[in-house]
Amino acid sequence: MSLNRAVAALGAVAVVGAATVGLSVWKANDAGKPVPRIYVTSGSTWTPVSPLCYNGGKEIAAKDVAACAAKVQKLGAANAAKTISVRPNSTFTIGVDKDITKVGWSASGSAALVAQTTKYQANNLPLSGVFPTSTDQSTGATSTADKGTVLVIERPAGSTSKIVGVWVFSMKTVS
Incomplete structure (x- = not known):
């Protein structure tokens, strides 16, 4: 039973982490292009x-x-x-x-x-x-x-x- 909880917790961390990375990439892309130099x-x-x-x-x-x-x-x-x-x-x-x-x-x-x-x-x-x-x-x-x-x-x-x-x-x- 405790192994299942550990796997479930790990899965939850993976989902939250993926959502955070996805949101970060979207925000960075939404920030606009850098000014050329x-x-x-x-x-x-x-x-x-x-x-x-x-x-x-x-x-x-x-x-x-x-x-x-x-x-x-x-x-x-x-x-x-x-x-x-x-x-x-x-x-x-x-x-x-x-x-x-x-x-x-x-x-x-x-x-x-x-x-x-x-x-x-x-x-x-x-x-x-x-x-x-x-x-x-x-x-x-x-x-x-x-x-x-x-x-x-x-x-x-x-x-x-x-x-x-x-x-x-x-x-x-x-x-």
């Missing part, structure tokens, strides 16, 4: 960057694109974007989450860095495409800044107005 690698440093503007994988409304552009300008003016330190004359890599590759993405700094692509990463990107260069009008001498901002935009191929996500980060040279 981009990843910047320079040397041995790997840095994740969260989106500045994102609408759950759907196109951002035109009015929200204008607000996003204002956020980008504000970050740039305040030098508040996530900053990644890099060595002079080095290169860097931008990697993106799988969800971003389904739509397509591009990146630009002071110049175009990555043309529209659906690849997971772009390697050996030059810092010269990030740091702005200026010319002294009186002497003709050129100088290159030691800091620059990169803008990564998720958008469908061939579209100039549809934007799905925007990521912003800065790079700064260190010795």
Whole structure:
């Protein structure tokens, strides 16, 4: 008789445990998808960057694109974007989450860095495409800044107005 009670108790624990696991999986699935990130690698440093503007994988409304552009300008003016330190004359890599590759993405700094692509990463990107260069009008001498901002935009191929996500980060040279 006691063996039957033990088996019954074990069966009850198994049923309650299975129900708990099932409910946990349902709740985790119901919580929504995580926000996709981009990843910047320079040397041995790997840095994740969260989106500045994102609408759950759907196109951002035109009015929200204008607000996003204002956020980008504000970050740039305040030098508040996530900053990644890099060595002079080095290169860097931008990697993106799988969800971003389904739509397509591009990146630009002071110049175009990555043309529209659906690849997971772009390697050996030059810092010269990030740091702005200026010319002294009186002497003709050129100088290159030691800091620059990169803008990564998720958008469908061939579209100039549809934007799905925007990521912003800065790079700064260190010795």
